[in-house]
Amino acid sequence: MNAAAFEPALRWTGEALEVLDQRRLPAETVYLRLDDAAAVAEAIRGMAVRGAPAIGLAAAYGVCLAARHWSRVLGGQAGPWRTRVAEDMARLAASRPTAVNLHTALAQLRPLIEAEPPAAPEDLLAAVSRMHDRLREADRAMAEAGAARLAPGARVLTHCNTGALASAGCGTALGVIRAAHARGLLGAVYATETRPWLQGARLTAWELGRAGIPFQLVCEGACGALMQQGRVDWLVVGADRIAANGDVANKIGTYTLAVLARRHGARVMVVAPTDTFDPTLDSGAAIPIETRAAEELTTLAGRPLAPPGTPAWNPVFDVTPAELIDLIVTEKGVIEQPDRAGVARLLALR
């Protein structure tokens, strides 16, 4: 795979973080320049940047922006500097609730903030740059490990967007699909449109089209018929948070697809870097699930889809129990038939 084959979700200019504004895709390819932590938090909250690994990395760059800003304002006053940076980190942490990668990234930087003396802004930036490299390399490793599990002719269904737009490198689940395509393994690719935000129609279709990977878009409602007709071998998805027992929170609709997969003998592969695990949560029941505004369902680009004032329930993630998952592919290895012991073993690896 050629790194130039995809548009990165985010890039550091040396002075600011630029994120590809995913609200405007596929119509326009526009990078937003973010100069401070508040702007990064707002870009995450407003979904200009989304996808669990990408928002973790964006938040980490947000910490770099905060550190630099408060160093300039406060000079060498370590105490006030630490307080202000911690406030910005709290703001970043609160931007979206479900993806744990955000918290994982902030936790990885916290010792540098809390050190005595605290790390200099350039040292923080060097740490985030290493994180970026590590996540990019994780994508590559997962893509190869996931593709290695597919038999020739594999027919794959994917949900939401888990590509370069959602991550630091080639993507998670979509990275597996890219690698499988490069190996000539794919019999068919189906991508859900992914209501309500249409990550599949807008973003995955855009990435697959640019990569020259043949696919068909389907609405979520058609996935039952697709599986009933025996046209899916693997459901390949990403994750926003994985609990200690292997339960997976991911884009709303994932659970339904996993239920259908089990009924029809399709296998379920979750592709996520280890930053996505939250071993502090006993099971998926403890994962906080974000519910967003009804308007994301009842309007599109400001135009009404439903009568004005129509009430809607709009949870944007759901939890797939570990028992419905065949493989969790990480950069450290693959967990088969995930359970508490399998998760613990993987996370204990260095």
Next chain:
Amino acid sequence: MNAAAFEPALRWTGEALEVLDQRRLPAETVYLRLDDAAAVAEAIRGMAVRGAPAIGLAAAYGVCLAARHWSRVLGGQAGPWRTRVAEDMARLAASRPTAVNLHTALAQLRPLIEAEPPAAPEDLLAAVSRMHDRLREADRAMAEAGAARLAPGARVLTHCNTGALASAGCGTALGVIRAAHARGLLGAVYATETRPWLQGARLTAWELGRAGIPFQLVCEGACGALMQQGRVDWLVVGADRIAANGDVANKIGTYTLAVLARRHGARVMVVAPTDTFDPTLDSGAAIPIETRAAEELTTLAGRPLAPPGTPAWNPVFDVTPAELIDLIVTEKGVIEQPDRAGVARLLALR
């Protein structure tokens, strides 16, 4: 229930058929005037009028328009008249493939066309008017019979639009919800948005709002989480064709909801007049399933949702096997745990 409480999907003016243009709802309430069979066929094909009972009835009025037109053109020449009317009936029959009500309605009129001498246009119109009354009364009977099966506090999920807009009276599945609301039985109503045509967001939300029935819209992807949280007692849906063994073709996504219902102990009620049964088909595998243009998925009101040229698979119905269905409610009675014998018994009733 008050008949004035809903806008009819179609009305006969004495001279023409008027159909409420469902492509323009909820933004505008506009009736299209249809003066000949070709216009009726086009209104069905283009989904200005939709819903299995409504398109059956619209086609029947289309036959009246054909009979009147060819009587005027051909005077008393029974042979050429019969040929021309039969051509128009074939055009109506070909307008959409899945809902059998279209064919049932045409079959009910065929003896009048083929009689020697053929029925006069006013006699045909009288027959269609009786069909309209009978379907309206069937809706009422099904609404009461279905509501009688719900316990107080019942939490109901419905899919697509099965209300007055889809039928001749108060609707099929939505008629049950109207009757249950009138009895004060409902604990909650959830309506799917129903991609790709958004019948739920545009039409069901409009009907429920006008009827003052509290509800929440959900995307299909959220129904797994809804059921997982134990928030659904009944899935209540309509049907487009029911095979001899009780398999049900209905709006794409129904099968997925039925699979989820079975997993989570929710019951499944199909509400459909007996015109929806096709005893000539052994099982659901034989039901022709309409696939519509990719653009219905990739664009909305002419605006792109996905990159131009994105390929899509857009089947608009799926088949739910009888084993996943608890009740089929018809105007002649209720089939419990539907199977071949139960369907045969019901259809043998006068």
